[in-house]
Amino acid sequence: MEVDARADLMCGIEELAESRHGYDKAAAYFDGTVQEVFSSVRLRRALAANDVDFRINFAKTPVTAVANRLKITAVTSPDDAQNKALADLWKANQLNIEAPDLHTKTCELGDGYLFVLPIQDDNDNVTGIEMYYNSPVTVRAIYREDRPREIDFVIKRWTERGCLRAEVLYDDHTERWTTERNSKGDQPRDWNPWPADDEDEESWTIPHSWDFPQNPAFHFRTARPYGTPEHYAAYGSQNAITKLTTTHMGNVDYTGAPQRYALTETKDTDTGDLDPGDWDDEDFPENANATGPTDQGDPSSLKSGPGELWLLRGFKAVGEFKPADPKAFLDPADWYIRALAHVTDTPAHLFDITGDAPSGESLRRKEAPLVDKVKERQKLFGATWTAAFTFALRLLGFDDPVVDVRWAPAATVDDLQGWQVVAAKIAAGVPVIQALMEAGYRQEQVEAWLSESDEAELGRRVQIIATFATAAQSLGTAVTLGALTEEQVTGILAGTVDAIELLGQPVEETA
Structure with missing residues (x-):
């Protein structure tokens, strides 16, 4: 087989690899798992070793603010038969659950895919339609250079039983590919045809059962040709907020247990008062019932408690270092939260933990950028939903179907x-x-x-x-x-x- 037969496959694999980092990063900021940025490698390792985590995730809000307003209220057709078929599709594919999930994940990552495939009986009659979400981490639409709005092909790659699998979907057929176990799959020679029927070597190429050109994968996105995560602009502000809150928590330890100092007279200072206790554990009788005295190796023989008297011989002064003012952390954090709201067109009151919110004309004015953004997403997502449902109705045998997708108002x-x-x-x-x-x-x-x-x-x-x-x-x-x-x-x-x-x-x- 000519290597050229794998050209689209390798192009798709390369595109998937290049886009993967951006999707992983978007998911990490949405989930709040991004680590604090440190100038000191040693400090980063120390906190990681002790599993210290004080992250407060504000970067998720720009995503949920949009996704929560993307609610489909109805998918209808003026034709009664088509209208009933649409209702059956919605129920059979649990789209009351799947659709909101698709919207949220597409807003989170910037892209998402909906596969629409026919369910056929033994006589190749279409008995139903499958509609299911696919992540852009494993699926990628490749657009034509000469016609940027048209999909050239779609690749889907996944791992199964130690082997890499891939499908390249075109308008009229699908190609199936596989690798050997533990293969990296980064070279054309790693991939071989993957027959759907072991008895038919040519079944790695499957002609589509429909007689019109249409790719069964539908691309949802927040922009064209590829989307951008709704919280992409929040990454920098979230990094600053994470650093400020984590550093503030370190300062809290010094507020509860201040760091102290003692100034000495060199010639006559007696540091014995600061020495550990005079007894070691082995000098005590055996403590079989864990009730007897032990020396725990305290760093000082001075005891803190009510009525305790400290005698410090030869020290001329003692004191404690004042912890940093919490405002040095909290005030900048508030500024970065407001900056995060501004750069993502998200109303600032959605980040207000006090629960205070504007009302009336003030609320409409502050929510205007978000409302405009939601309306744009309704246009983009609505066009894709319409195309997907139209394709599904054509698979069910309807000629020239008409589909109307209705959304809940953005405001x-x-x-x-x-x-x-x-x-x-x-x-x-x-x-x-x-x-x-x-x-x-x-x-x-x-x-x-x-x-x-x-x-x-x-x-x-x-x-x-x-x-x-x-x-x-x-x-x-x-x-x-x-x-x-x-x-x-x-x-x-x-x-x-x-x-x-x-x-x-x-x-x-x-x-």
Whole structure:
């Protein structure tokens, strides 16, 4: 067999090897296992030998902040049969669990892959579809140089029973390769065809069962052509935070047990008071029951305790070294946490351990970069999900399937200022459905509300909510100024809520 037959295989293996370090590094920062950076090799070894670990992982937050808002609410089709098939696919492949996991891992590493393969019976009839996640550590899509949006081929490599295995997936067929046991697999000669059927030597090349060009591996990514971990920009800040917190913990030991000193008069100093006890363990009777006295080799005969008297002969002064001020560590750590939030477009309040968070317009302004990022990920991930489900439906025999992937809003309006803006838009003539969708509510939610009442009625309810919110804010100001008591405001609001429930009922037209 010509070596050229292995050209794509070796190209893919080289790409996997080159990208592996970046993925491992991203995973280490996400898991919080990155070691402190030391200028002293000796100090690093000493801490490693004693398994000292004071790491506090903030680098994970930029990943979870995005992934937690990537929630698919529905995958539908206008065709009833296709819609049922999509529901069956979702349930059979446990995508309510797998999809969030895929989103999180893709945000963590920057890339992720979804394999979509047919399940066939003995007569080659498609009876189902398998959809499962693959890590970019073992899978890599190779894109065409002349058409950068198109996948040339996908390689998957793994270890099985001491042998390296590899599959090279094209649009129309898959090639299977293997090595001998304990082979490094870094040379073309290490790889041999791996037949799927031992009785058929040519079965290492498997034609795809579908009659249209399509690679069964779908590439999820945070950018094109390859993604970047959501927390990539946080690496430097996390290193600084880890070093500051670890060094601070070392300083805590000196706060609890300060380092002391004694100044001596050279000519007449008696250091005997600092010597160990006069008795060794072997000078004591046998201590069979572990109840008798022993000399533990204390470094000094001076004892610390209430009522103890220390006699230091010949020492002119004693004292202790003052530990470093904790602010020297904690204040810079706070700065690096804020820097980490800034460089990753993550709201700073997500790192605030006090639990304080902004609200209203301030919250929307501070979360705007994160919301924009989530919307971009929804576009990228949504396009890949649509392609994967479309391919699955075609495998099931549907011609020209139509798939619609719906996401939960990246942010929704649920505060006073937000509802005031919505009400103002409606009052200015913006259609109710448009105003509510701009506020972050899904189209199907608004349509469900409109099915219960017409657009004018829904607009009236929005106005009621906005008016009530404004009144509640004004009453809160009145309490602050002392014009009203909290009990009075509570009574007013309780009565108002009852009235709103009546006002919120549909208005019946009279003849």
